[in-house]
Amino acid sequence: MKEAISKREEGQALIDIWNYVFGFTSMAVVKCAVDLGIPDVLVNPMTLSELSSALGCSPSALYRIMRFLIHRGIFKETVNDNKEQLESTIYAQTPLSRLLMRNGANSMVDLLLLETSPVMLAPWLSLSARALADGTSSFQAANGEEIWRYAAKNPAHCKLIDDAMGCLARITVPAILDHHPEIFEGITSLVDVGGGNGTALSILVKACPWIKGINFDLPHVVSVAPHYDGVEHVGGNMFERVPKADAVFIMQVLHDWNDEECIDILKKCKEAIRANTGKMIIVEVVVNEEEDDKYKRVHLYLDLIMMAHTDTGKERTRKEWEYILNAVGFSRYTIKHFNYVQSH
C-alpha cells in the first residue's frame, strides 16, 4: 500500500515539477494579455475573429494565448448563441480577468506592471546562493542601487512603484475602513509615513473628513504627488524626523526594513504622535506560521519579494512584531486583522 502511494506521489511530482520550471510563463502571458488590453476589450463576449480584429493581432497566436488563459481560469469560453456566426464559441470575462482591467474595481494592473518590469524581474535572477550567503542585496546587484535610491534616480520606475502601491491602497484602505472604522475616531490629524503618492490618505480623508492628512515621503516622491483635498504633502526622511500629528499611520513600509531600522523608524514616529492620547497605526502582514490560512501563500510570496527587492526587508510573524513594538516602548497595542478582499 505504501509503495503504491509513493509511486502515485512520484508520478504527480513528475507533473507538478513543470509548474516550477515554466512558472514564469503564467506571469508573462498575463502581462501580454494586459499589454494587448484583452481584459478591457472583452467587456462583452467576443469570438476569436472579433477579438483579434479588435486587438489588431494574429488570430492564430491569440487563439493559443486565450487557450492557455482559459485553462488557467483567467478567461472562459462559452457556446456562441449567434448562429449567424461561423465560430461556435465565444470568449468571456471571469472574476480573475476583471481584476486585470486597467480601470476595473480592485484592478491589480499597476502592481502587475511593477512586478513584471525588467528592473523588478532582474533581482530574481541574481537571487543566488552567493547573494544569500553574503547578504548582498539582489536588487542592488541587479540594478546598481538599493531600491529607494534607484527610484530617486529613475522617475519612471518611481512612478511604477507609486502607481503599484496606490493600486494596493485602493484595496487595503477601504478594507481597513470597512472592518475597523473605530481606529480613526477621535483623530483630527494623521501623518501617513511613507505614504507614496498620497492615494491611501486621499481615500482616508474622504471617508473621514474630520481628519487633516499629512502625506509624508521622500522629497522626490511627494514632489510629483497629485493634489488631494484635505491632504498636505511633506517631503523628508523618516529616519530623521516625522511631522507631528494626533496619529501616525504607516502601511507596508516597515516590511522593507530590518528590526533595528524598524525600531529607529517607529521611535521617530512615536516622537511625532500627540503626547498621552496619540495613536500609532501600523498596517502590515502578520505571517501565520501555525496554520495554513488562505492568505499564507501571498504572505510568503511577499516575504520573498522583500528578499528580492529590498536590502533588509521581510514579512514578520506576530512574535517578531511584538519584539519590535516592545523594543520601541509600545507597552499597549492591539492587533486587528482585516482581509484584503471581501470574501463573500
Ligand SMILES: C[S@@+](CC[C@H](N)C(=O)[O-])C[C@H]1O[C@@H](n2cnc3c(N)ncnc32)[C@H](O)[C@@H]1O
Ligand atoms: C512599499 S512603499 C509603501 C507605500 C504606501 N505606504 C502604501 O502602502 O501604499 C514604501 C514607501 O516608503 C518610502 N520611503 C522609503 N524610504 C523612506 C524614508 N527614508 N523616508 C520616508 N519615506 C521613505 C518610499 O518612497 C515608498 O513610498
Ligand SMILES: O=c1cc(-c2ccc(O)cc2)oc2c(O)c(O)ccc12
Ligand atoms: O514589489 C513590491 C510589492 C509590495 C507589496 C505587494 C503587495 C502588498 O500587499 C504589499 C506590498 O511591496 C513592495 C515594497 O514594499 C517594496 O519596498 C518594494 C517592492 C514591493
